[in-house]
Amino acid sequence: MPGFLRAIAPTPFVTVQDRGRQGWRRFGVSASGAMDPDQLALANVLVGNPPGEAGLEFAFAAGVWEVGAGQCRIAVSGGAFAVAVDGVPVPAFATVTLRRGQSLTIGAAPDAVWGYLAVAGGFVLPDQLGSLSTHARSGIGGFAGRSLRAGDELELAAERAGGRGERRIVPPPPPAGPIAVVLGPQLDRFTEAAVETLLGTEYRIDRHSDRMAYRLAGATLAHRGGHDIVSDGTMPGSIQVPGNGMPLVLMRDCQTTGGYPKIATAVTADLPRLAQLRPEAALRFRAVTVEEAQRLRAHRMAALQRLLRSIPHRSATCVPVAFRPEPADRPESAERAADRPGLAAPSGG
Amino acid sequence: MSPAPDLRPEPLAGPPAGRAPPAWGASAATAERPSPAAGDGPRSRPIGNPAPPRFRPLILPVGDTALTVDFGDAIDPLRNRAVLALEQSLAAAELPGILETVPSYRALMIVYDPAEIGFGPLAEQVRARLDRLEGRALAPRRRWVVPVAYDPPFGLDLDELSQALGLPAEAILSRHATPAYSVYMVGFAPGFTYLGGLDPALAVPRRASPRPIVPAGSVMIGGQQAAIVSVPIPTGWYVIGRTPMRAFDPDRADPFMFRPGDRVRFRPVRPAEFARLAALPADELRILAREDAACQDF
Numbered sequence: 001m002p003g004f005l006r007a008i009a010p011t012p013f014v015t016v017q018d019r020g021r022q023g024w025r026r027f028g029v030s031a032s033g034a035m036d037p038d039q040l041a042l043a044n045v046l047v048g049n050p051p052g053e054a055g056l057e058f059a060f061a062a063g064v065w066e067v068g069a070g071q072c073r074i075a076v077s078g079g080a081f082a083v084a085v086d087g088v089p090v091p092a093f094a095t096v097t098l099r100r101g102q103s104l105t106i107g108a109a110p111d112a113v114w115g116y117l118a119v120a121g122g123f124v125l126p127d128q129l130g131s132l133s134t135h136a137r138s139g140i141g142g143f144a145g146r147s148l149r150a151g152d153e154l155e156l157a158a159e160r161a162g163g164r165g166e167r168r169i170v171p172p173p174p175p176a177g178p179i180a181v182v183l184g185p186q187l188d189r190f191t192e193a194a195v196e197t198l199l200g201t202e203y204r205i206d207r208h209s210d211r212m213a214y215r216l217a218g219a220t221l222a223h224r225g226g227h228d229i230v231s232d233g234t235m236p237g238s239i240q241v242p243g244n245g246m247p248l249v250l251m252r253d254c255q256t257t258g259g260y261p262k263i264a265t266a267v268t269a270d271l272p273r274l275a276q277l278r279p280e281a282a283l284r285f286r287a288v289t290v291e292e293a294q295r296l297r298a299h300r301m302a303a304l305q306r307l308l309r310s311i312p313h314r315s316a317t318c319v320p321v322a323f324r325p326e327p328a329d330r331p332e333s334a335e336r337a338a339d340r341p342g343l344a345a346p347s348g349g
Numbered sequence: 350m351s352p353a354p355d356l357r358p359e360p361l362a363g364p365p366a367g368r369a370p371p372a373w374g375a376s377a378a379t380a381e382r383p384s385p386a387a388g389d390g391p392r393s394r395p396i397g398n399p400a401p402p403r404f405r406p407l408i409l410p411v412g413d414t415a416l417t418v419d420f421g422d423a424i425d426p427l428r429n430r431a432v433l434a435l436e437q438s439l440a441a442a443e444l445p446g447i448l449e450t451v452p453s454y455r456a457l458m459i460v461y462d463p464a465e466i467g468f469g470p471l472a473e474q475v476r477a478r479l480d481r482l483e484g485r486a487l488a489p490r491r492r493w494v495v496p497v498a499y500d501p502p503f504g505l506d507l508d509e510l511s512q513a514l515g516l517p518a519e520a521i522l523s524r525h526a527t528p529a530y531s532v533y534m535v536g537f538a539p540g541f542t543y544l545g546g547l548d549p550a551l552a553v554p555r556r557a558s559p560r561p562i563v564p565a566g567s568v569m570i571g572g573q574q575a576a577i578v579s580v581p582i583p584t585g586w587y588v589i590g591r592t593p594m595r596a597f598d599p600d601r602a603d604p605f606m607f608r609p610g611d612r613v614r615f616r617p618v619r620p621a622e623f624a625r626l627a628a629l630p631a632d633e634l635r636i637l638a639r640e641d642a643a644c645q646d647f
Contacts (some may be wrong), residue, residue, distance in 0.1 A: 025451045025460070027597075027605040029539045030366070102534045111500050128599055138580050140599060185409035185417050231536065233458025234450040237412045257453050257536030265412030293413035294463040301464075 003070020005119065007148045008103065010063040011209075016123065016142035017116075018054040021131035025256045031236070032133035032141065033252050035114040035211060036272040038304050039077045043118035045308045046075035046095050046167050053130035054117040054125065056148070062106035062117060067098045072156050073120040074098060077171070077275070079112020094168035095120075112276050119199035121158025135185075135253055137212070167312055172303075179274050179287040181239065181264035182293050188230060188239070189261035194221040196240075198247065199285055200264060207279045211253040213240075214274065216283075220245030221263060231259040237266035251275060269296035369457070391443045398626045400574065404431050406456075406479065406577045410473045413463055418475055419456045424573070429533050433610045438478045453534045454543070462576055463551045493638050494576070495592050497526070497568050499622035503591035506556065510570065511586045513553055517610050522617060525589060526546040528577060532611040536545060540579030540597025542607045555585035566591045568615070577607070590615075593627035599632050606638075630641075 007014070017040065020033020034040040034057055039053030051193045056062065056347055061081070076083050076092045083090050090096045092115075109115065125132050125143065134142025143152060183195065203218035227243040234240070238250040240260040249266055250258070266274055277283055288296070333337065353363070392491045404427075410502060418435060420428040432452045439450060439459070446465030449460040461471055494599045500520050530544035537543075552573045560583060563569070567578035571586030578584070579597035592615075596606045607613065626634060 015507075022460075023449045024539075025449055026456075026535065026609065027539060028536045028541050093464065129604065140539065182410050182412050185411055185419065192514045229535070230454045232413070232419070232425050232453040232456040233415070233417060235411050235415050235458075235460070255537055256451060257534065263409075265410070267413050290413055290468040297413055297463060 001196055002124070003072055003158070004068045005123075005152055005156060006068040006152045007071065007152045008064040008065045008066050009150060010065070010148045011058055011061050012147065013057075013059040014148040015057055015134035015136060015146075015211075016054050016125060016148075017133045018131055019052045020133050020151055020213070021129050021141070024129050025233070027254050028133050029129060029140065030253050030256060031140070032131070032135045034116065034133075035252055035275040036078060038118075038119070038272055038300075039114070040116045041308060042169075042171065043075045043116040043227035045311050046077070046093070046169070047073050047118045047120040047266065049120065049122060051308060053118065053122045054142075055122075056154075057111055057118045058106065058115050058117070059129060061108045062115060063107075065104045067100055067102055067104070067116075068153060069100055070156060071097060071099045072158065073166075074104065075118050075167075076106060076115060076117030077118070079109035081109040081112070081115045082107035086342075091168060091173055095166040097166070098270075107116045109334065113278055114275055119156060119158075121156060123159050124155040130186065137253060159332075165312075169311060171306070172307070174273050174276070178284040179270045180267045180293060180296060181237075181285050182267060182290055183264045183287050184262070185190075185232075185265075186261035187263065187267055188231065189224055190263050191222045191224050191225075192221070194241075194263065197221055199287055202282050202284055203247070205277050205279050205281050205283065209279065213251055213254060214249045214277075216247045216249065221247055223261060229259055229261050231257045234258045234262065235265060237268070237271050238262045239264045245288075248276060266345040267293040267296055269293070269300040366378065368548070382389040392438045392571060404428065404479075406431075408475055410468055411458060413468075415458055415460045416468060416471065416475075417456045417458045418479070421455055423487075424454050424533070424545065426531060429489065429545065431482060433474070434482050434487055435478060436609075437488055438482065438485060439586040440476070442474070442478070445473055450537075451538060454545075479596055487610065490610055490612050491608065491639070492609070492614075493566075494614050494616050495594055496618040496622065496626055497592050497615045498618050498620050498621075499525075500620050503623065504585040504589045505560075505567075505622070507589050509556070510553060513587075514551065516550070521551060521589065524551055525570070525575070526615045526617050528614070530613045530615075532609050532613060533574075534609050535605065535607060538580050538582055539599075540605050540607070541582070542577040542596055542613075544575040544577070544613055547573055549573070553587060556587060558613045559583055559585035560588070563588050564591065565597070566593060567597065568592055577613075589624070590617075593623055593629075594634060595631050598631045601635070603635075607634060 017034045019037055020031040040055050043055055044051050044053045073095050075095045081092045083092050085096055086102050086212050099336045128141045131140055136146050139145035201219045203216040206215035206217045221241050234250055234254055236250055236252050236254055239247050240258055240262050241247050242260045354462050404420050406418045409417050411417050435457050436450050436452050446461045448460045448462055507518050528546045530546040533543045533545045535542055551570055555571050562581050563578060563584050565578055565580050567588045568590040569576045569586040569588050577596050598604055
């Protein structure tokens with residue numbers, strides 16, 4: 001009998017996410033994907049998956065889950081979420097092997113919004129348009145194109161998982177400081193004062209924020225020549241300013257095109273950090289050049305690779321049924337990473 | 350340059366009995382082409398001409414992984430054709446580092462991998478192609494004839510639109526079913542198809558109160574645009590009919606029916622034919638609507 005993970009009392013926004021779908025924007029399909037892709041990669045590599053394997057993403061907490069059959073090795077990342085197995089606390093950023101009938105409860109984290117639950121071997125789900133990511137608004141991907149509900153059962157791709165040696169890391173603290181943005185593309189649709197305000201004042205994350213967009217509360221930004229533009233392409237990170245002058249940052253589930261002027265774009269390197277800001281949290285922006293933004297991105301990717309390589313990489317202890325090879329994603333062997341600076345000491349095994 | 354080609358659509362299968370036939374070659378066809386040089390020909394035709402001003406698009410960063418080539422903040426067929434010509438030119442070049450392109454009314458967004466190509470070098474590549482854009486032929490356009498049922502209950506807002514425009518429903522129907530539309534872009538939602546070429550007499554501000562949901566297949570008018578709805582959405586546009594065609598069907602081999610640059614005409618059908626077509630398998634229905642698949646007569 002195949003193993004499965006059953007939702008007993010899930011929170012409202014648990015969805016299957018991987019790194020998103022690419023190549024379908026021209027047909028109006030949002031890329032979707034993990035709000036904090038680095039954290040998804042971390043949970044995956046902990047359980048021995050390729051970094052881009054699909055996992056469960058949740059907001060604030062994941063609720064109660066149960067292993068209905070088989071067993072599975074799991075890891076939770078994203079923040080210091082209160083994880084418990086049959087009521088016994090276990091650490092986040094660590095693997096734990098769940099056996100049949102055991103319950104997994106994931107409660108709140110003080111320091112994060114988006115958390116990730118990875119299972120060794122991944123889930124048995126059909127990909128849609130090249131990805132398992134859920135875009136609930138259009139009913140694409142994931143588990144029936146929607147967030148998980150009580151009673152849903154996710155089939156596990158690995159026949160058995162776990163066994164020797166659990167793994168654990170202590171993730172480095174996320175960087176602090178203002179969120180970097182590249183100004184434009186519709187800079188000409190804003191007054192100079194609007195740009196100064198965006199870069200010089202504090203904003204707060206509004207409670208009405210979701211995977212599609214984070215609304216910001218703070219000083220209004222004045223348009224030049226009206227607030228309607230002929231629709232053009234948008235990206236996660238695009239900072240749109242609608243008629244009320246209050247900026248909103250488009251996130252992973254954003255529409256592919258939009259008709260509001262975009263004053264700036266939050267850079268790739270800082271978008272996960274922005275995503276993890278809790279409602280009412282304060283933030284500031286700073287402007288960087290495209291070239292600087294691309295350097296930040298390269299640094300962040302290199303730092304992630306170092307972190308992933310620090311995770312002991314053993315021979316697989318699970319037998320994948322539906323193996324999806326992603327050779328480019330496979331972390332390098334742990335030997336090379338053994339002495340790297342800045343790594344948390346792996347404690348397991 | 351060659352004179353403007355005759356854009357008038359061939360007669361369709363015909364409107365429902367008792368309704369006036371569409372006025373062929375009405376203002377809609379010319380509305381889409383402000384200049385005779387627009388050359389909206391049946392097949393490959395060069396874009397750009399001495400008559401319209403040459404576009405000097407701006408190349409602007411969209412963060413660190415995308416840029417936009419902006420042809421100007423306006424909806425017109427020349428801009429849109431320039432956008433599509435640039436996209437095709439880039440696709441043919443197969444430049445390393447370009448991950449995907451997103452054409453819209455007036456701009457081409459290029460998503461790229463900065464580890465493979467930087468903003469500056471990519472902008473240079475784009476500029477080089479912009480210089481050679483004039484005279485570049487567009488790929489052959491695919492042509493669709495889309496059946497639409499306008500009768501109740503499909504034309505949800507036909508009466509309301511009739512009052513707003515001061516036009517009888519029959520006139521709206523015939524003016525809507527007359528022009529050959531161009532797919533300007535697909536966006537907003539998967540497969541949501543924006544059409545240019547609406548008869549200016551049908552231009553109308555959005556409804557005062559948006560509908561919380563309209564079904565997939567809804568055929569709508571809003572502002573100076575027409576659209577085909579692909580998934581259930583909320584909208585303030587006027588729903589004047591419904592097609593059994595599925596613009597987006599994730600389980601079909603080719604999930605998206607319409608691509609930017611396609612030509613679309615509407616064929617009025619009765620509810621009975623709507624029901625018959627709606628019962629067909631998605632792939633069969635799709636083939637039937639390809640005008641160039643010799644299925645003019647359904």
